[in-house]
Amino acid sequence: MTAEPAAGLDEGALRALVPQVLAGLVRRGEDFDAAEDALQEALLEALRAWPEHPPRDPGAWLTGVAGRRLVDARRSESARRRREEAVHADPTATPTADTPAEVDAAEGPGDDTLFVLFCCCHPELSPASQVALTLRAVGGLTTREIADAFYVPEATMAQRISRAKRTLRGKQLDRPGDLAVVLRVLYLIYATGHGGRIDLAAEAIRLSRQLTLATEEAEARGLLALMLLNHARLPARTDSEGRIVPLDQQDRSLWNTREIAEGVRVLQSALARATDAEPPGRYQVEAAIAALHDDAASAEETDWPQILAWYDDLAALxxxxxxxxxxxxxxxxxxxxxxxxxxxxxxxxxxxxxxxxxxxxxxxxxxxxxxxxxxxxxxxxxxxxxxxxxxxxxxxxxxxxxxxxxxxx
Amino acid sequence: MPKYLLLKHYRGGPKAHKPYPPMDQWAPEDVEAHMAFLRNVRHTLLESGEYVDGQALTPERTWVRWGGPDAAPVTTDGPHPETSDLVAGWYMVDVDSRERALEIAAYVSSEPGPGGEPLYEWIDVREVMTDVKTD
Structure with missing residues (x-):
């Protein structure tokens, strides 16, 4: 991720840096809310500056610009904060007193993603806020893009995000969060689907893929597999007029075989970890059902007895x-x-x-x-x-x- | 330019010009023609730059009012007389004139029904008040 960007600005690569940079800022003691705002400004600055002046190390560039924004923001605050200002103007500053203590020492892109996901999926936030914050702070989407995806006015979404960030203010963000909540939020993003300019299903897949790099948890793989195996059928699910085509009438040649292959591979790697004591979780079971549908060359060849067996497992959970x-x-x-x-x-x-x-x-x-x-x-x-x-x-x-x-x- | 809300109703309004059965009892090809027409209405209004919004509502309705201090909201979902108004959805259009809004509404009302005959559905046309300050 520190490679020179290509001539044209790769927005995807830029957005992929977001969790890593944000985690770095929060880990060094910045407030999540302020750090996230500063990073959004740095991203806008990057879109302006990078096409002509590509940075050698995009992550460090973003951290530097966001860091300066944080300093500027603090400078404009009242004199009572002048002491902190002196500390933060120094790039080698030590964390302030209210720093979340003892954040996991192992740092890498994967851990950063997980760290920021746990912040965004904090249990005190409502599901709608968790979704919005995840898309912004992990996905790197702008408030406008998130608003468009959910068909609400931009001001409404901006308010939802800033309320969510206010809720996080002063919270201890150092403890590992609940992975089950993260998985549910990602699935919610996937299920919201695709409308407007942003394909939320594709975004959820991207985030889940990042998550599988950050955790060995089999259910994270199960969720990624489930999304891939369902997403593969998307091109056949509606006709040119937007009419729904049910599974048994879909043109299976339109299914995305690359996504199916990846989904099956990811699912197998998850199922390989299952034991009698720890059987596959619900996402893996649902992915297995999706895989059996994807595997049938025609509706008539669907292996229904096998699907029924997986549904028995699902109900037994x-x-x-x-x-x-x-x-x-x-x-x-x-x-x-x-x-x-x-x-x-x-x-x-x-x-x-x-x-x-x-x-x-x-x-x-x-x-x-x-x-x-x-x-x-x-x-x-x-x-x-x-x-x-x-x-x-x-x-x-x-x-x-x-x-x-x-x-x- | 004034905005108008063109409301479609599940029930209510003036006496139907021509009664027709629910759509699930039409011939499949008539259902297709009807849906294609409505897709085209939206497309046409987008093309002409007059489309603002279009939404459909589910037929389920709940009336709710404040229950008073320390009391839960009071709700009722019936009984409603079969003649009471029940909005099914709307188009919001931004047009040059009231005449144009009525013209669009009449076009919507010509949507094909059973046998491809126009439905003559009554459309409720309402002007949206502006909140722009006038000098």
Missing amino acids: SADPVREDPAAVLGRAVAVGHVHGGTAGLQETERLREVLGERHRWYAVRGYLHELDGDLPAAATAYADAAHRATNVAERDHLIRQAARARTA
Whole structure:
């Protein structure tokens, strides 16, 4: 990362430096909030200056500029802070008294990413704030880009980010955070998908890849594999008009074989670590299911018995799957439908009626199972019920089409 | 330029010019034609530089009011009379005149329904108040 940048400015490489530089600033005692602001300014400065004057060491350049911004910011503060000013003007300054103590001594790009991820996914932040802060402080996206991705005004997103940073102010950021929260935040970013100029799914994959360099945790690999194996089908998932194409009707030649190969490789390296005492976690299991779909040359060749076995494992991860993980039980019902017939699958969905009975997905799955069963009128009614409850325009339109098709078939 | 909200309704409004069944009971090709028309409306308004926003709402509605100090908000999701207004979504357009807003609304209302016949759906046109200070 210290190589000379190519003639044109590589924005991706620039953004990849963000966690490393930010971690360095926070580790030497800078306030997370102030350091993040200073780094954003340094990034803008880099976009202006680098095309003509590429730095020899981009990371050091950013650290230097951000450091000077921090000093400037402090200078403009009141006289009461003059003492600190003297300390920080000196680049060899020792950390101030409120420095987070004893930050893990092992430093490298991977550790930096993990360190900043733990800051951004601090348990006291709301999920929306965790997502926004992660995209800015780890992903290096601008507030404007994040706002566009979530279709909210820029001022709203700026406020969300600054509130989140205020929450972090004065917090001890030296303790390892909860990796499960980080994984959930990354998955949330992935699931938000892609709209506007920023492809959040691709961004989540990039961040997860960085995370797998920072931790040996198998679930981090499981999450990366899951994203890759699902993302591989993205080109086939909608047609040129934006209409949803269901899995069994997709043109499989459009699937991204490179992503599938990488996803399978990452998944295998994760599963290789599993033991009887520590079985694969939910992301690995979901990735295994995605891999089996990706592996089928046609919908008819899908290995449903194997998928059902993985769904059994997935449900077994929860003490009370119906309440704790209804999505797994619903996915399992589809697999049951393929292995044991639509009627058996429909029976499985009955267990979920109380929990999911008002959600469109429950009706949509029942429509599909009725179709497997050959009961088209029931399928049409279920699809129409699903369409009525859908919260996404493309899905609603798809369900109306399914209903109309089943009714006239 | 004035902005107008063109509201589509699930129910409510003047008596339907021509009743029609819910869309899931149309022939598949009529569903496709209807959806293609709506995609084209958005595309046309983007092209003409008049499109500001377009959103669809789910039909579920909850009424809520303050419950008073130290009390939870009070909600009700029914019963609503079948004739009560229920907004389904909107286009917001930024146009030269009220006439143009009505013209766009009438075009939206010509969306094809069963058998490719126009739906004659009533569109509720509302002007958006500006918050720009006038001298």
